[in-house]
Amino acid sequence: MSTVDKPPAPLEFIQGTLDVLVLSSLQLGPNHAYGISLHLQQQSGNEFLVDNGSLYPALQRLLQREWVAAQWKTSPNGRRARYYRLTPAGRKQVVAATSKWLRFVEAMGRVLAAES
């Protein structure tokens, strides 16, 4: 039996949250898939571990809904990568989805706090 505390397992994404997080990360500027996953990992304090098997379909979904657009570009360190950027519709979607999620989190927190 180990006395060392196990590092907590990374959180799994709740259905539908990944799309919003990807969109919000793109608000800072266009980014490629690797960049997005690094960004989400860092911003969440390593709580979210982004699985490519979820990220890629999410990106394709966003492309289909035309909330993001993709373009091949050369990265600052000289590598070619596919950059995603928000479309005007995507921008609207971020605002709507963000406020919805904040309400959801707040409500959830209130309920859970009252019970503990």
Add this chain to the structure above:
Amino acid sequence: MWKLWAKLRARSGKIDDDLSEEIQSHLDLIASDRIAGGMNPDDARAAARREFGNATGVHERARDAWRFTSLDAALNDVRYALRAMRRAPAFSLAVLLTLGLGIGATTAIFSVVYAVLLRPLPYPSAERLVWLGEATPKAQGISVTWINFEHWRRENHSFEEMAGFQGGSGTMTGRGHAQQLHGMAVTSAFFRLTGWQPQAGRLFLESDDAPNAAPVVIVSHEFWRQTLGGGPNAIGASLVINGRACQIVGVLRSGQSYSSGATDFYMPLGPEAGRTTKRASHGSIRVLALLKPGVTLAAAKADLDGILERLASADPGPEDDHKAYAEFLADRRTGDVRLTLYMLMGAVLLVLLIACANSGSLLAVRNSLRAREIAIRAAIGAGRRRIARQLLTENLVMAALGGGLGVLLAYFCLRVIQHAGPRSIPRLAEAAIDVPVLIFAVLVTCASGLLAALAPLMGAGRLDLSRALKEGAPGSGSGRKRGKVRNALVVAEIATTLVLTFGAALLVRSLIAATRADPGFEPANLLALELNLPRSRYQSPESIWRFYGQLLEDVRNEPGITSAGAVYCPPLAGSCGDWWYSIADLPAPARTDVPLALTNIAGPSYLKTIQARMLAGRGFAESDRKGAPLVAIVNEELARRWWLAPQMAIGHHLKLGGPYQEGETMEIVGVVSNLSQAGLDQPAAPEVFFPFAQRAQSGMVVMVRTAGNASAFVPALRRHVSSLDPNIAIQSLRVFEERLGASLARRRFSTMLFGAFAALGIVLAAVGIYGVLNAWVSARQKEIAIRLAVGARGARILGWAGFHALRLALAGMALGATCAWAASRWLNSLVFGVSARDPAIFAAACGGILLLASAAAAGPLWKAMRVDAVRNLHEG
């Protein structure tokens, strides 16, 4: 189609390429980060692959995000449907053929309907072109007198333009042999209405309409090329027509023709017709007019009626009760064909309905055999909508292939129809499988696909999952509901087939009646030589009588010719004119009730030559000549209108024009049997014959009775005519029996097509009944086995299954009989010699359908009897 496919393939290919490249670049980015952190390149690449995860899986999942959202899913379904079809080739072939035949026949008939009835006429504003004539209480669309036409043209407020025209013929001389030409006399507006342009020269001007205008002529492109040699100097040359030299002022473009036959030349109508002074003197002028936009036909007709009423008070005459007759040109052109074509279209739609019901029940049967497959698909997560969509796609794919086959079949059917069709159907030759027809075919295909899909879908929607999986045997899905749908389809098929069979039987019976109808004369070994003496050299009645007298004498002297006689209007020539009459010594009919009779002119030996039966009195004699008392022969139809027996007509006096108009009075000296003037399948009309010697006519038909094969005497007749006068063109010379057969061409054609549709319907229905009953028995094998096991005899089983089949047949026949009875009203005008509700034919059709149902049911019933109880129960 291929473009769309290629585009889809390209798009899906681009998604794949982008994803591969993106994943590769992702791996490179991770690896370069690791290298920057101090790893060696090989380890860094391995670490990147580890960190990224399953690249192939990511690729597939990402690509799947696109799938099932667009046409991709449909294409998938299509691919699956094609696979399923290949798995059951016999079944697929049956459905394909059924749908193909139905869609093909429907498309072929539609292409004819479209070309003949629906396609606009080739004139500018054709939908506003109106055909005008005069109407009396007894006759519609008779000719317009020139003076009435002129008043209409100047005083109406309803038409933009109005042109008078009349068909005619002319003998061209001065260019080799005399030649009979077809021509038209038209006013200058005619060419503005038809929108024709000259290829060379000019069309008629207003000045050509004037009574004293110089004689000019316009020739058709075809005549210019074939007869005038197609040279550029035709304009200005002169053409001698009916002995009068006319200057050629224009050549039309190719393909410009008003009637279905070729018209060689056009002359101005005004100069000749303008000489008439009496308002009531009729030629054969009809009027073509362009309705102003927004004016209705009824309003325009009232406008013209108003003009006639004003004229009647200003210039009273014998025709003050005449009104205007107006009909859209498009309707005029197709009038008598329309009903036939609509009937055929109706018949072919019934066949299509049977084909749909048939494929529907076939599909339903197959789906019930696939119930387990469907249940499994549902169990592993396919939603009901997903399954329904898959089944629908399968049906639509089947229908699309059937439609393709149908269009192919339609192409060949159309060729046959055009080849076999009578020439009297206007624009039949123009029918083609063109864009509008293809659009129709696509619509019909989609509709049949949906219709055929309806039955199996109703089954699939109600599929009980757990039951289908639990019941082991294939065919276990044939629940009660589905059975009901299939039974309904069989009932519908039997009903439709009964309607078709009844219609076909009526038409066949009519055709037989028409073929056997007594034409009133003996058509074998008879030749008809049609002549028209040029007016310039045969002006006096004496010269006409002299010519025909000499010709008849020469012809009679030819060995092998037994008799010859002249007539104005031979049998089957249609109406050559009719007029009012009354019987002088009987009470006069009311002014609006004066009867009409066909008028005809015959030489003394005409009736003898064609071997018409004299019912009373005598034929014309040589003594019935000019100066002798006027005499007439009437036909049986006329005699029976006034008297009980033909004999009673003899000695009475017939007054031409009726009691209220001028006209000669003549003694009825003979009554002859009815001669088919309009056609073998037309009812007889009253007819009056005048003696040729009392009424000269330059255009006569010489009927010649030969001892042997009539066609052998054609050269001899030609020789006699040209030796008598080389400048006379023979209008036509043919064996009369051919004409007799041709008069039934349209009836034969429509009967043939209707019969073919009925036969097709019967075969399809038989297949359908067989298929459904067979499935019914298959699904009940176990039940039958149990019944046998508990002591039922074979006869009992037969009775039970037979009762099921009989119930369906009787329900279908009851429904069909009701529909057929109702539909017979529409057939009334198309049948001949029988009633449209002939009970014998009706009973025969019902009997035939019962026979058909029994034959189709025999197989399945036999199968039911032979169920092996022991084996069946053991297997269970």
